Amino acid sequence: MIFGNIYNPMLNEQLAILPAPLGCAIRYLTEHDMAAHEPGVFSIDLNGVPVILQVLDLKTGDRSGLRPEIHRKNIDVQFLACGGPEEAGFYTDDGNGQVEENLLDTPRDILFYKNDPAAAEGRIHMIPGTFAIYFPWDVHIPAIKAGNTEAPIRKIVIKVPLESCLQDSTR
Secondary structure (H helix, E strand, C coil), rough: CCCEEEEEEEEHHHHHHCCCHHHHHHHHHHHHHCCCCEEEEEEEEECEEEEEEEEEEEEEEEEECCCCCECCCEEEEEEEEEEEEEEEEECCCCCCCEEEEEEEECCCCCECCCCCCCCCCCCEECCCEEEEEEECCCCEEEEEECCCCEEEEEEEEEEEEEEHHHHCCCC
């Protein structure tokens, strides 16, 4: 997992060490007003790599009501465009999670685990401009409320095919 903020003065250095498709996804977020983008799911092309752009209007909630998730074919680039704050939980997929719902073989490419109170879960505090990149081995739990108050958020998810980054690793 990698996280950062598009307003960080060292963003270009951070992007330079990422596989090109992930760097393109973050640059896309810096070049477009995602807070003003219409909600929905869109197919877009980032320098020859077809990706899915999801623009979601959500509300943060209690951690207990949210399910840990993973993807196998895609890398999630999640971005808080506005609203919040939001917390995002994460931990390493060690293969021992109890599956609640497996949709990996569908276009959604998602598997939900049952909540595991023993999981060594970390948290990222997300404010507008914050992004997190979740790889297939990163269990993640987005849209956790920060503190005691739910908050509306505009969440952007760019689904980058894992294969495009593996091909790019030869550079």
